[in-house]
Amino acid sequence: MNNKALKYNFVSFLILTILFFIIATLAAHLASPTRYTIDKTAPIYSNTAYRIDSSKALTLEQFLAEPDKLKQRPFKDVEWDLAAQDYWLKLDLENRQAKPVELAIHFDNPMVDYLSVYHVDDKGQLIDTTELGDKVSGLSLFQYSTPHSMLTMQGYEQTSLIIKIDTVGISKTPINIYGEKEFQDLLRSQSGIWGIFIGVLIMAALYNLVLF
Structure with missing residues (x-):
């Protein structure tokens, strides 16, 4: 495997890891919207x-x-x-x-x-x-x-x-x-969810850019 392919694989793995982290954070926010009623x-x-x-x-x-x-x-x-x-x-x-x-x-x-x-x-x-x-x-x-x-x-x-x-x-x-x-x-949680959603879209776009 040449250095260029190794570099692309590393970047892809990094983006995928960040993407999973964002999704996990989003799921944590959605799981408890009424915890503090x-x-x-x-x-x-x-x-x-x-x-x-x-x-x-x-x-x-x-x-x-x-x-x-x-x-x-x-x-x-x-x-x-x-x-x-x-x-x-x-x-x-x-x-x-x-x-x-x-x-x-x-x-x-x-x-x-x-x-x-x-x-x-x-x-x-x-x-x-x-x-x-x-x-x-x-x-x-x-x-x-x-x-x-x-x-x-x-x-x-x-x-x-x-x-x-x-x-x-x-x-x-x-x-x-x-x-x-x-x-x-x-309200801060809702703002965070929207930010995470937009972040997921950006990271997905970057991941596809690296792959293709």
């Missing part, structure tokens, strides 16, 4: 319920006035479908510690058309509304790519979020709750 890091307790509105005419006032029509089940049991219908999700939160906590509610579906987040107090009075979705104008690129809502809970506070999902296509929207620091860690 708030239920694992702080005494924040939640209850969930939902209602599916096939008429697409339900209002927030009607939703709050008809609690008996809610299904008191985890969001993972929602019967997501491609049919034309709205999904109303109710998330009750309770801070069981004396100090306030900053929460980030992450809606893990950037393809939702319209996503409304209604923040109500323990008496059902509307506090504020957040409008998200890829068909909502005026949002930042960050809000489009990572739909989320920030919430500050005082010590021992109880509050509720009513989430309305109105979309055509993929409606399934996992909802994860993070503390402020954990949410920043999630």
Whole structure:
């Protein structure tokens, strides 16, 4: 084997090793995207319920006035479908510690058309509304790519979020709750995953260049 062939084999082996390392790192990031959700890091307790509105005419006032029509089940049991219908999700939160906590509610579906987040107090009075979705104008690129809502809970506070999902296509929207620091860690992880993905493409291109 001449020196030139040996050199090419060494470079190919080096690129392949780096490629496998990048893929292994990517797999490690993908394996634990919800490791630091708030239920694992702080005494924040939640209850969930939902209602599916096939008429697409339900209002927030009607939703709050008809609690008996809610299904008191985890969001993972929602019967997501491609049919034309709205999904109303109710998330009750309770801070069981004396100090306030900053929460980030992450809606893990950037393809939702319209996503409304209604923040109500323990008496059902509307506090504020957040409008998200890829068909909502005026949002930042960050809000489009990572739909989320920030919430500050005082010590021992109880509050509720009513989430309305109105979309055509993929409606399934996992909802994860993070503390402020954990949410920043999630964003860094997502950025790292995109960087690793681009790195894999570059290394694969270099590997093919060396071979051919």
